[in-house]
Amino acid sequence: MFFEALAEYYGKLEGVSSRLAMIDILTELLKKTDEDDIKETIYMTQGILAPPFEGIETGIAEKFAENAIALSYGYTKDEVRKAYKKSGDMGSAAETFAAKGKLSRMSKKKFTVREVFDTMHKIALTSGQGSQDTKIKMLSGVLAASSPLEARYVIRFALGTLRLGVGDATILEALSKMSTGGREFKGELEAAYNICSDMGKVGYTLLKSGKIGIENFRISLFNPYRPALAERLPTAEEILEKMHGKCSVESKYDGLRAQVHMDKKAKKVEIFSRNLERLTPMFPELVKAALEYVDADKAILEGEAISYNPVSEEFLPFQETIQRKRKHGIEAKSEEIPISLFAFDLLYADGTEYIGKPYRERVDRLEKIIKKNNTIILADKKTVTTPTALDKYFNNAISKGLEGIVAKDLDSKYIAGARKFSWIKLKRSYKGELSDTVDLVIVGYYLGRGTRAEFKFGGLLAAVFNDKKDMFETLTKIGTGFTERQMSDLQELLSREKVRSKPVRVASLAEPDFWINPKYVVTVRADEITRSPMHTCGKESYESDEEQGYALRFPRLVSDGIRKDKGAEEATTTNEIISMYRMQKKARVEEETA
Numbered sequence: 001m002f003f004e005a006l007a008e009y010y011g012k013l014e015g016v017s018s019r020l021a022m023i024d025i026l027t028e029l030l031k032k033t034d035e036d037d038i039k040e041t042i043y044m045t046q047g048i049l050a051p052p053f054e055g056i057e058t059g060i061a062e063k064f065a066e067n068a069i070a071l072s073y074g075y076t077k078d079e080v081r082k083a084y085k086k087s088g089d090m091g092s093a094a095e096t097f098a099a100k101g102k103l104s105r106m107s108k109k110k111f112t113v114r115e116v117f118d119t120m121h122k123i124a125l126t127s128g129q130g131s132q133d134t135k136i137k138m139l140s141g142v143l144a145a146s147s148p149l150e151a152r153y154v155i156r157f158a159l160g161t162l163r164l165g166v167g168d169a170t171i172l173e174a175l176s177k178m179s180t181g182g183r184e185f186k187g188e189l190e191a192a193y194n195i196c197s198d199m200g201k202v203g204y205t206l207l208k209s210g211k212i213g214i215e216n217f218r219i220s221l222f223n224p225y226r227p228a229l230a231e232r233l234p235t236a237e238e239i240l241e242k243m244h245g246k247c248s249v250e251s252k253y254d255g256l257r258a259q260v261h262m263d264k265k266a267k268k269v270e271i272f273s274r275n276l277e278r279l280t281p282m283f284p285e286l287v288k289a290a291l292e293y294v295d296a297d298k299a300i301l302e303g304e305a306i307s308y309n310p311v312s313e314e315f316l317p318f319q320e321t322i323q324r325k326r327k328h329g330i331e332a333k334s335e336e337i338p339i340s341l342f343a344f345d346l347l348y349a350d351g352t353e354y355i356g357k358p359y360r361e362r363v364d365r366l367e368k369i370i371k372k373n374n375t376i377i378l379a380d381k382k383t384v385t386t387p388t389a390l391d392k393y394f395n396n397a398i399s400k401g402l403e404g405i406v407a408k409d410l411d412s413k414y415i416a417g418a419r420k421f422s423w424i425k426l427k428r429s430y431k432g433e434l435s436d437t438v439d440l441v442i443v444g445y446y447l448g449r450g451t452r453a454e455f456k457f458g459g460l461l462a463a464v465f466n467d468k469k470d471m472f473e474t475l476t477k478i479g480t481g482f483t484e485r486q487m488s489d490l491q492e493l494l495s496r497e498k499v500r501s502k503p504v505r506v507a508s509l510a511e512p513d514f515w516i517n518p519k520y521v522v523t524v525r526a527d528e529i530t531r532s533p534m535h536t537c538g539k540e541s542y543e544s545d546e547e548q549g550y551a552l553r554f555p556r557l558v559s560d561g562i563r564k565d566k567g568a569e570e571a572t573t574t575n576e577i578i579s580m581y582r583m584q585k586k587a588r589v590e591e592e593t594a
């Protein structure tokens with residue numbers, strides 16, 4: 001497909017706001033795409049150069065884009081900058097200059113999607129001395145052959161500001177419609193996506209091998225899967241009832257979720273975070289221990305990485321563990337704050353796929369392949385059959401400084417990428433507070449007033465993720481819990497990222513001073529969840545200011561600024577808020593009748 005045709009589809013996508021219309025346009029686009037460029041087309045539409053776990057970004061800064069536009073169309077950098085300042089969008093500036101370019105179109109070449117994509121890939125991988133000039137030249141080579149519409153999207157893609165408003169759920173639905181004409185194949189496609197986290201690979205497999213290819217999709221080493229998530233219930237009684245009277249309870253460690261892929265013969269280990277970021281370089285002691293203490297040639301296992309002192313048996317707080325997530329000074333930090341992995345699951349070992357096997361079989365094999373050592377340790381667990389035993393285990397975990405427990409269904413397979421009742425978490429609650437924190441996505445921010453004026457930061461507008469509608473729905477404004485340092489850090493970060501109009505995937509009745517594209521997550525504690533017409537969380541109609549949505553009472557920030565281990569689509573979902581609201585209501589009734 002020529003890039004010009006893709007740009008036209010992007011133009012159409014930008015022109016509609018309903019999700020159904022978006023799905024139809026995407027379906028049409030996918031139908032016209034063939035095996036050779038389906039991966040590139042999907043990645044481009046997602047605004048990425050590779051699946052996120054590969055960590056490849058175009059690395060083009062605004063200044064480069066300005067230079068490339070000036071060079072391609074015969075204008076000065078100042079002229080380009082002025083046009084950019086006026087519209088706030090470098091893509092529109094490129095479009096304008098392409099339309100009235102002083103230089104006649106230098107190249108008659110028509111680029112294909114693949115050629116544009118490959119050029120962007122090369123730009124991303126070019127580094128070292130003189131690389132900036134090379135990058136600018138490569139980009140202007142594409143611009144010189146672009147129509148105004150193509151120029152708009154080439155520049156937006158290069159800068160990482162494409163933002164077509166197309167999330168995972170929308171692409172999956174379009175892929176299903178492309179192959180069956182309806183939504184009925186979405187479940188299978190989602191299951192394949194959940195075990196490879198690579199939408200390009202899913203699309204390619206569907207085109208190449210059809211539905212059978214998707215149904216036979218397998219987990220593969222060094223390709224991270226999307227982790228299983230836990231539901232919540234408020235009491236031991238309810239947990240056991242849900243688990244049909246018997247379950248395993250495990251300690252809930254408050255560290256960083258880590259999946260470890262290893263191949264002993266190749267001496268290769270890769271570690272991925274909850275949102276599939278590559279953590280390998282940050283945890284050298286885990287890499288070493290995996291090769292030494294996991295008794296298998298090839299394995300994929302999962303656990304919680306946490307700073308732990310094996311002598312005193314003390315767990316360090318999350319804030320300490322998170323300090324290990326750094327790019328520099330790793331050796332020194334790994335000595336200062338050594339990390340252990342509390343392993344709790346096994347997905348693959350030496351030719352056997354465990355992901356589809358029951359929990360009891362997975363942990364049984366896990367126990368057998370981990371040799372005794374202080375770095376990879378089996379997560380503590382116990383099988384219980386009574387609420388009293390479950391409560392006892394829970395209280396014991398709390399007294400050891402842990403966060404709570406995760407109850408696990410003994411017979412359930414590993415359900416990648418979904419929050420199901422096969423895992424149920426129970427956390428310690430504090431009097432007068434919601435029993436759990438929530439992870440919210442920043443969608444806007446307010447300027448400081450009064451004493452806050454000097455920080456140019458007054459608070460955040462925060463949202464939950466509605467995974468069914470593929471939208472971010474506002475839940476609360478957050479004005480408290482910030483230290484001065486956090487306020488100035490947030491201001492610095494957000495002022496660079498602010499956009500002029502409401503991002504397409506955000507549903508909001510509130511108008512912050514500045515909008516932010518959904519990307520950054522913060523953890524918030526609150527007193528309770530209330531019904532409120534002010535926020536869009538849980539609303540059928542986003543326009544209605546009468547329908548009741550959900551909101552937080554007395555929200556305050558508890559994470560140290562932005563959470564580095566969660567992306568926007570890993571935030572708390574609308575459904576979780578609704579179930580937390582129901583749990584809270586039930587607890588109240590029980591308290592009153594007690």
Ligand code: ATP
Pocket residue numbers: 228229230231250251252253254255256257274304344379406425
């Ligand atoms: P939370 O903020 O409660 O950790 P979450 O949304 O990050 O929630 P959930 O799946 O809801 O993730 O809760 C389980 C989390 O608890 C996992 O992400 C994992 O990092 C952590 N965890 C700690 N110990 C365990 C364990 N034994 N089994 C499963 N998860 C565990």
